[in-house]
Amino acid sequence: MARSTAFRLTARPTWRFSNLAPLGLMLASLPILAYLLFPILAIIFRVDLRVMLEHLVAREVSQAISLSLFTSAWSTALSLLFGTPLAYLLARYQFRGRSLIDTLIDLPMVLPPSVAGIALLMAFGRRGMLGSWLNDIGISLAFTTVAVVLAQVFVSAPFYIKTAISAFAGVERELEYAAEIDGASPWQVFRYMTVPLAWPVLLGGLVMSWARALGEFGATIIFAGNFPGRTQTMPLAIYLGFELDLNLALTLAMIMLVVSFGVLWLVKAILRQRV
């Protein structure tokens, strides 16, 4: 895997005054940058700190925050647990139907979340293909916290799996072969060679999938419904708050911004250390 010159150009890690980015390029970057940041600043400036602190202690707000953190942590853990073997399989082996599977994994990312919600309802709803069977043995998933996690895994796992595939593919096979020749078992190769080498990218994929789970709205409201403390995650609380009490919605939006920014920054710091 030879490093191309193009790569060196795009990935130049730092800039100094001696190699200042071309002025034209900087100017051309401005509109999209401003466009992306402006709405976020608009929220920040709109939030009244005193009102925000009042809302922060409101039961619905704290319930929504803890439910969001709880469910997104679970869905990220499930994506990691079940997504890693699949990603490794797809990264390492060529077999019939491989590209079909690869395309199928893309689907939940492309589908509108509302379609995901309807699909989950058709599968796991009380009269769904699997759900009716589950219902017979006394398990009902719709309207439960489990349904929230299922909705999040459905829409967010592909983000982790796709990134993990490229993470594993980026680990040089020669290193793995060398370890094998030295007598390492396949598990040892995976555990002590592949994972540590792929780790930064895997972590990036995990965070991406966590972020998607945290922001999940459409599939959740359709499949899991909306009940404070049980299925009302932050995005749902923000949506309904928008119709009822704008300050409540702004408070929650602000918290999401802070939490998301904090996690991204942290991950970036970790990656900077490791890379």
Add this chain to the structure above:
Amino acid sequence: MSQRRTLFVLMALFALLLSACGQATPAAPSPSAEASTAPIVATTTTLNVFAAASLTTAFQEIATAFEAANPGVTVVYNFAGSQQLANQINEGAPADVFASANLKQMDVVIASGMVASGQEQNFAQNQLVLILPKENPAAVQTLADLTKPGLKLVLADKATPIGQYTLDVLSKASELPEYGATYAEAVLANVVSYEDDVRSVLTKVRLGEADAGILYTTDAALAADELVQISIPETINSIATYPIAPLAKSAAPEVAQAFVDFVRSAEGQAILVTYGFLSY
């Protein structure tokens, strides 16, 4: 190599977060440009009717009947929430008739002089009804059965007018001895979801995900053959009244008045009744 990927991942991640944060914001209501851009052909009269969203299906049928009875007249609708329509009218949107889902928004346009006081007339009513899936899995027979432990009830969220009406019904019932003071509390304990709009309540009950739901009779009428309906007694039911009026600045006041009269005629009322409205 991995650095480049990392960079890409982080960039994608950031973009994703921005989208995720913005996702919960509902799309801005787009005022229908339909009404204002409709061409006015010399030989025909175009009647711009601003009507509440809940009237959509019923009023489309009324337009067909009205156009058949009045050759040369074309009815153009602008369906939206009543509050939004009242705002549009007050800001000068060209409208000939306003049909509101509540008296409050009619009062708003009367207050601004867009409708001459006394011109408004009530033409329909809507009320709440308890609905169950056809198989009635929780064996609900009466409103009182909603307190059965383990029943899955779906209501509209309190952010919506129907959600507020539902809470009214429950609290009114709690004041009656036949339901008991703890009725509302017991019923609310069975709620599995507060849906963001009334049509979602219908869908969840229709799909059998929920054992019961409360919505407007007009919504229940959309899927009457798939549902069991249990009426809510008049004494505790919340009734929404729909007023209609020609607008003071209408370019075709006679046609506007004719439309209002048609809606209130036996023919218009019959159409409204088929869509679950109560004749006024």
